[in-house]
Amino acid sequence: MFRLAVEKALNRIINVNNIDLAHIDNKIINLRVEDIDLSLFFLCLNSRIFVINNTHNKKTDVEIRMNKSSFLSLIKGAPLEDLIEKEDIEINGSIKTAQQLADLLAASSIDIEELVSKYTGDIIAHQIGLSIKQIKNISLKNNGSIIDNLKEELTTILLAPSRSTIFKDRTP
Amino acid sequence: MEKTTHFGYTEVDTEKKQGLVKGVFDSVASKYDLMNDVMSMGTHRLWKNYTISSSNVKEGDHVLDIAGGTGDLAIKFRKKVGPSGKVILSDINDSMLHEGRKNLINHGVIDVEFVQANAESLPFEDNTFDCVSIAFGLRNVTDKDAALKQMYRVLKKGGVLLVLEFSKVENQMLEKAYDFYSFNLIPKFGDYFANDEDSYQYLAESIRKHPDQETLKTMVLDAGFKFCEYHNLTGGIVALHKAVKT
Numbered sequence: 001m002f003r004l005a006v007e008k009a010l011n012r013i014i015n016v017n018n019i020d021l022a023h024i025d026n027k028i029i030n031l032r033v034e035d036i037d038l039s040l041f042f043l044c045l046n047s048r049i050f051v052i053n054n055t056h057n058k059k060t061d062v063e064i065r066m067n068k069s070s071f072l073s074l075i076k077g078a079p080l081e082d083l084i085e086k087e088d089i090e091i092n093g094s095i096k097t098a099q100q101l102a103d104l105l106a107a108s109s110i111d112i113e114e115l116v117s118k119y120t121g122d123i124i125a126h127q128i129g130l131s132i133k134q135i136k137n138i139s140l141k142n143n144g145s146i147i148d149n150l151k152e153e154l155t156t157i158l159l160a161p162s163r164s165t166i167f168k169d170r171t172p
Numbered sequence: 173m174e175k176t177t178h179f180g181y182t183e184v185d186t187e188k189k190q191g192l193v194k195g196v197f198d199s200v201a202s203k204y205d206l207m208n209d210v211m212s213m214g215t216h217r218l219w220k221n222y223t224i225s226s227s228n229v230k231e232g233d234h235v236l237d238i239a240g241g242t243g244d245l246a247i248k249f250r251k252k253v254g255p256s257g258k259v260i261l262s263d264i265n266d267s268m269l270h271e272g273r274k275n276l277i278n279h280g281v282i283d284v285e286f287v288q289a290n291a292e293s294l295p296f297e298d299n300t301f302d303c304v305s306i307a308f309g310l311r312n313v314t315d316k317d318a319a320l321k322q323m324y325r326v327l328k329k330g331g332v333l334l335v336l337e338f339s340k341v342e343n344q345m346l347e348k349a350y351d352f353y354s355f356n357l358i359p360k361f362g363d364y365f366a367n368d369e370d371s372y373q374y375l376a377e378s379i380r381k382h383p384d385q386e387t388l389k390t391m392v393l394d395a396g397f398k399f400c401e402y403h404n405l406t407g408g409i410v411a412l413h414k415a416v417k418t
Contacts, residue, residue: 004226004403015230043399043416046302046330048228050416052399058418 003040007051009108014048017107021047023100027061029093031101033071042101049104062093064101077106177314180377189314190290194265196371197312201267203366205242205275210361211372217244219410220307223336224248226403226414232256233302236326238291238319239263239309243272246284249303255283262287262294263309291319296326303327307336311382320395327417333397339404339411340384346407354379385411 014021024044032039041060043050066074070088074080080102083089091098177186184192197204208216223245229235231254237246240261249259261276261284263269269286276284289295291306291313304323313319323333341347354376362372383391385402388411392400397415404411 007228008225011228011230043418045416045418046328048230048330050228050332050399052401052416054399054401056393056398056400058398 003051003053006040006108007049010042010049010051010104013104013107019104021049021100023094024049024097027097028058029062029064029097029101030060031064031066031071033066033068035067038071060093062091062097062101064098065090065092074102075105075108178378178381180374180381186314190264193312193314196374197265198267201265201271203368204268204271205244207362207366207372210365211358215406216308219336219405219412220245220248222403222405223305223307223334223412224252226412227252227303227305227334228332229253229257229303234258234260234300235303235305236260236262236294236296236301238289238294238304238306238323239312240307241268241272241309242275243279243281243284244275245305245307246272247276247279247281249305250281250284258285259283260285260287260296262289262291264288264290292322293318294322294326298325299328299331300326301328301331303332303334305334305336307334308338310335310337310388311378316383317391317395320392324396324417329417331417333392333413333415333417335388335392335413335415337388337411337413338379338382339388339402339408342404342408346409350409385413388413 013019021044024042027044029042029044030039031042039053041052041054043052066083066089070078070083073083074089080089080095080099084091084095175186176183177189178184179189179192212219227235227249229249229252231252233253234257235246235249235253237243237249237259240246240263243261246259246261250257253259261269261272263272266288269288273286276282287295291309292315304327306319306323310316310319320333327333341350355373358376359369359373362375363369366372382388385404385408389400389402392413392415396417398418400413400415402411402413
């Protein structure tokens with residue numbers, strides 16, 4: 001389920017922003033978070049990313065190793081160079097390829113946080129995450145900034161909550 | 173190909189199986205959706221939603237739904253691919269295609285193509301589709317290896333194969349309960365709701381004769397796919413095999 005959620009989050013970002021995946025096309029990238037024994041293989045083909053758990057002996061093009069805290073920093077958008085400089089991350093293979101994957105993970109970070117919050121049972125965090133995700137989606141669709149959309153959304157919630165996109169499509 | 177094959181628990185001549193399966197589906201076509209809801213208590217909708225979620229299908233994609241029956245996957249794929257995409261619903265059985273066409277029209281979906289085709293010899297060019305799906309259909313195909321090779325052939329590079337099918341239950345307790353349910357209640361439901369006990373007896377038997385998760389995964393890899401993973405749903409009652417053509 002975790003892999004499917006990451007795969008969906010990445011592909012949504014790719015589709016909504018029409019991201020060119022030329023740097024990682026036909027590449028297999030292995031991301032290993034050593035202290036939580038998480039190993040994901042990202043396979044990029046046909047303008048989309050597949051998250052798999054095993055390459056069936058097919059060669060990996062780039063290997064990224066890190067610990068949990070650097071993984072969280074990465075998905076929160078910490079620059080890859082900073083993490084490499086601090087030796088929090090180890091990359092074997094093309095840095096450019098690793099960078100594109102890191103950028104995609106950072107762009108989808110809210111979804112991953114929301115997913116984590118679901119697992120921790122933090123309902124409030126989950127609801128906040130859900131609302132932020134919706135606002136982020138609106139921003140991506142409208143090509144507007146997240147802050148502007150957030151301001152607009154908060155105003156709508158305060159003035160006319162029923163018109164807010166957050167409550168749209170929710171049955172009472 | 174072997175001279176005999178299984179039709180449920182009965183061993184039959186290989187060339188006769190297709191006709192026997194046709195007989196089953198001709199008989200159940202008009203009650204197919206109702207029976208799916210009754211037998212799975214609605215869970216088949218969740219399994220199918222999970223399949224759609226796993227498909228990675230996006231706007232503009234070309235999708236082939238094999239053994240598409242009454243079209244519930246095709247309806248969902250149609251929404252995902254948008255006006256620039258294309259969905260083809262294929263089925264070997266004309267009664268099921270007829271039900272599928274009616275169902276799609278009832279859902280206001282008119283832009284799905286219908287093709288009557290045998291999964292063992294698909295009438296499509298190589299490298300055509302971004303996604304090929306087959307939900308609860310593979311176990312009825314006589315030569316599954318040939319069908320999987322055809323699915324590989326018609327997929328584009330980076331295309332996804334999704335095989336949703338009954339499989340091997342993981343937990344022994346659940347397996348016992350499931351066996352009781354399958355062999356004692358499902359044929360009775362078939363008799364009550366569809367006036368056809370035999371077809372639903374075949375359903376229960378055909379599920380037991382279908383390859384388990386690991387065997388099917390090996391068959392998918394043997395068909396040419398480099399990556400194949402499966403996800404057990406509802407304790408392995410159903411498994412979704414997902415493979416990518418590289």
